[in-house]
Every structure is written in C-alpha cells, then in structure tokens.
Amino acid sequence: MSLKLVFLGRLEDAAGVAEREVPFAPALRDVLAGLDSELSEALSGARIKLAVNGKLVAGHDLPMLADGDELAFLPPVSGG
Amino acid sequence: MSLKLVFLGRLEDAAGVAEREVPFAPALRDVLAGLDSELSEALSGARIKLAVNGKLVAGHDLPMLADGDELAFLPPVSGG
Amino acid sequence: MSWRSCPPSVAVEMADVRLLSAPFDPAGEIAAFTKAHPQAGGIASFIGQVRASADDSAVELLELRHYDPLTLPAMQALAQETLRRWALEGLLIVHRSGQMAAGDPIVLVAAASRHRREAFAAADYAMDKLKSQSWFWKRERTGGEWRWIEPRTEDFDDLARWG
Amino acid sequence: MSWRSCPPSVAVEMADVRLLSAPFDPAGEIAAFTKAHPQAGGIASFIGQVRASADDSAVELLELRHYDPLTLPAMQALAQETLRRWALEGLLIVHRSGQMAAGDPIVLVAAASRHRREAFAAADYAMDKLKSQSWFWKRERTGGEWRWIEPRTEDFDDLARWG
Numbered sequence: 247m248s249l250k251l252v253f254l255g256r257l258e259d260a261a262g263v264a265e266r267e268v269p270f271a272p273a274l275r276d277v278l279a280g281l282d283s284e285l286s287e288a289l290s291g292a293r294i295k296l297a298v299n300g301k302l303v304a305g306h307d308l309p310m311l312a313d314g315d316e317l318a319f320l321p322p323v324s325g326g
Numbered sequence: 327m328s329l330k331l332v333f334l335g336r337l338e339d340a341a342g343v344a345e346r347e348v349p350f351a352p353a354l355r356d357v358l359a360g361l362d363s364e365l366s367e368a369l370s371g372a373r374i375k376l377a378v379n380g381k382l383v384a385g386h387d388l389p390m391l392a393d394g395d396e397l398a399f400l401p402p403v404s405g406g
Numbered sequence: 407m408s409w410r411s412c413p414p415s416v417a418v419e420m421a422d423v424r425l426l427s428a429p430f431d432p433a434g435e436i437a438a439f440t441k442a443h444p445q446a447g448g449i450a451s452f453i454g455q456v457r458a459s460a461d462d463s464a465v466e467l468l469e470l471r472h473y474d475p476l477t478l479p480a481m482q483a484l485a486q487e488t489l490r491r492w493a494l495e496g497l498l499i500v501h502r503s504g505q506m507a508a509g510d511p512i513v514l515v516a517a518a519s520r521h522r523r524e525a526f527a528a529a530d531y532a533m534d535k536l537k538s539q540s541w542f543w544k545r546e547r548t549g550g551e552w553r554w555i556e557p558r559t560e561d562f563d564d565l566a567r568w569g
Numbered sequence: 570m571s572w573r574s575c576p577p578s579v580a581v582e583m584a585d586v587r588l589l590s591a592p593f594d595p596a597g598e599i600a601a602f603t604k605a606h607p608q609a610g611g612i613a614s615f616i617g618q619v620r621a622s623a624d625d626s627a628v629e630l631l632e633l634r635h636y637d638p639l640t641l642p643a644m645q646a647l648a649q650e651t652l653r654r655w656a657l658e659g660l661l662i663v664h665r666s667g668q669m670a671a672g673d674p675i676v677l678v679a680a681a682s683r684h685r686r687e688a689f690a691a692a693d694y695a696m697d698k699l700k701s702q703s704w705f706w707k708r709e710r711t712g713g714e715w716r717w718i719e720p721r722t723e724d725f726d727d728l729a730r731w732g
Contacts, residue, residue: 297638299638318638320636323704324707433596447618451616452685455609457683509607529689
C-alpha cells in the first residue's frame, strides 16, 4: 500500500525529486511525519495548497486517504 | 487667379465633387458667397473645420488668402 | 574640432506608422514587429477588419477617405504622444485608406513593452484616438447606395477615459 | 415522440484553449483566429515571449512546469468565465509548458468581438488571470543555475482591477 507525492515548483528542490512514492498512511499528518523534517516543514507552509487525486482540498477539509492516492503539493503559482 | 476647394466626407456629396477650382477672393466669406447657397451653408456649419494649404485654421484666425491656396473643408471624422 | 549633429529622437525610430492604399497582412506585420522587439516581454495588438454581416442590409463596400496634408502627419503625432505616455520598446500603427470589402483589414495597432500593462494601455489608447480623432472619413455602400458615416458617441466616451 | 438532448453550451465552442509542450507560431494563430471570426469587427491579442536580455545575468532558459490534473481544466474554466463577462465572438488561449529560450513565445490570448472595448478588456482580463492564478510554476536558468520564480506583487495588483 502506498501514496504518490507530487512536488511542484520550488518544492521540487526541497524534495530533491518531482515525485515519490511513500508508504500508505490514512492521514496527511502521518504522511508528513514520515518525511525528513525540513521537507515536512516546507510542505506545511501556509501558502502551500494541496490537491488529492487532482482536486484541490482545503486544509481543514482533508479527506481520509486511500491506497494509491496522489497528493500534489502546490506552492504559489508564477505563470505566463 | 484662383483657389482650390477640397470637400471631405459628406461635404463631397453636398458639393457634388471632391475638389473644385473657384475664382480668387482674399476673404473666406467672399469665397462662400460665390457658391450656391445650399453648399455655402453646409460649409459654414459649426462642426466644419478648415485647413488652408494643409494647416488647420480657427475660424476667427483666418489668414488673408493668396492666389493658388488650397482650402479643405473638414466635417467630423469617422475613422478606423 | 568638429560638431556632431544632435541624434534623432529615439521615439521617432521606435514608431512605425503607415497609411496604406492597398490591402495588408496584419498577422504578418505582427510577426515582423514581434521579431523586431526581442527586448519586449509582451506585444499587445488590435486588428480592425471590415465585418461580414448576415443582415439584409449587408455592407457591400466600405471606403475610407483621407486628406494627404493632415492624415499621416496626425498619425505620426499620435504615435509620438503614445510613446511619451507609456514605456514602450516599439509601436506600430497601420491604417488603410480607399475601398475595402468584408474581411479586409482596416487598422492594426501593436505595442511592444517590457510590461504587459503598458503594452495593453498603449494599444488601447492609440486605437481610441485613431477612431475618434484621426483624419478619416468613412462611407459604406449598402444596397448599391453610398452613405457617409458620422462619428459614434461611443467613440467619444472611449476617448474620455484618457483625461 | 423523441426527446432531443440539450445543445452544448455555445460558450464551449467559442473558446479554443490549448496547453502546448512544443513551440508555436503566435502570428499564425492570430491569422487563423481572425479568419475564423468574420463577424468580429476587432481582434485584440497579447503575445508573451521570453525576453532577450543584454544583462550580465541573461536568462539562458526559462521553464514552465504545470500539473496535468489542474492546469488545462483551470485554463478552460478561465475561458468560460471570460466569455460570460464580455460579449465575444471567440476567444483563444494558448500557453506553453516546458523549456523555452529567448524569443520563444510563452502565451497568446486573442479575443474577437463586434466591439473594440470588449475585445481589449477580455484579452487584458484573461492575461491577468493567467499570470496570477493559473497553475504554472516558472524557473529560470541564469549562469548555469536554475532558480524558481515567485509571483510578483504587480500581478496581484493587476488582478485587483477586476473586482
């Protein structure tokens, strides 16, 4: 059982990779707890948004995770 | 001795031609007096501007005319 | 000791202003203009074309008349004023005169700038001025009849935005 | 008696929205777009390109990253919102992803309308939203080093104009 983490923008530098698999955990805090503390802190920043399976979720509205879920961590955008 | 009158926009319809030569007169009012009254009235409208030899002139600031001058009568523009 | 003459105003070289009596290719002009301004992050442009109409009273032909001694010089003055008002890398103003049919381009304005906002505002401003204050007179042929077009109130409203 | 399904929203067909991973030709796109909208009197457009720089710290490469599940759907939603806000004949939004060098086009927005003012406002609005709220992340390579770019305050100021 696993989850896929996707790191966008500068979070890719913080993670050292664009995506990675981690062991499954049902709650986001457990997922973050399994990462090194510097990365965990970067992903928890107030300006970081989260998408689960391609849908944005608000922090306090986070669903229980399921096996195979994709979690994307989205820092502020800088387009065009 | 003559003057060249140029009629722009709808004044061309009023004059029946785009330009015409008229006998020389030193003052605009004498030039207008020499035209038929309907055209003369159309050229005297409040919204008609006048250019003498390609330069705009204000009504009260009209220079004495010289032989060969070109007088252009300019109704409101409607460009682009 | 030799005297050097003053360099021409930079603004003059930055503006490309044309009054054309034959059809032109707006997209081709935009491509060349974009290529000519590699320092610009953005190019805002506007193309005005003769509208196709499905109405009964379809415009068959549109004619723009100009007055040689005034029209192009005033367009050049407008370009200089636009360059003074906004920080542009370049400005292009192309305007047709003569007869045009549906689909024919009438006018093209393009402004190149480092900053998006300046490019948009400059193109918008130049178009408003061209529409309301440039020396063109327009007539349309509908059902075989030519009719001169008077300026629209809307064009003056547009212009009033610039103070 | 047979039931007919609802016709698709007109707005959907009026928007052409593309996320591209390879270079494109903005002027060619503008030409095709203009031709496709003969009812429009005017086409306002904006081309954003990678700026050439004479600075010591010239940008060697620019990279835009996107996130598939979000980026194109949000661009499509922006197109629909723009079509609801202004009376347009058509709207084109093209945005690059991937690596680009100086002179490469990044983004093109074009709006076709019967009325000049609507075309300008729509293109301006769509660009502001693309710049500040679309799902892209940008990094630049300068002196061999990649650096992620954070959003500019200016972009949020631009956006605030639309209420």
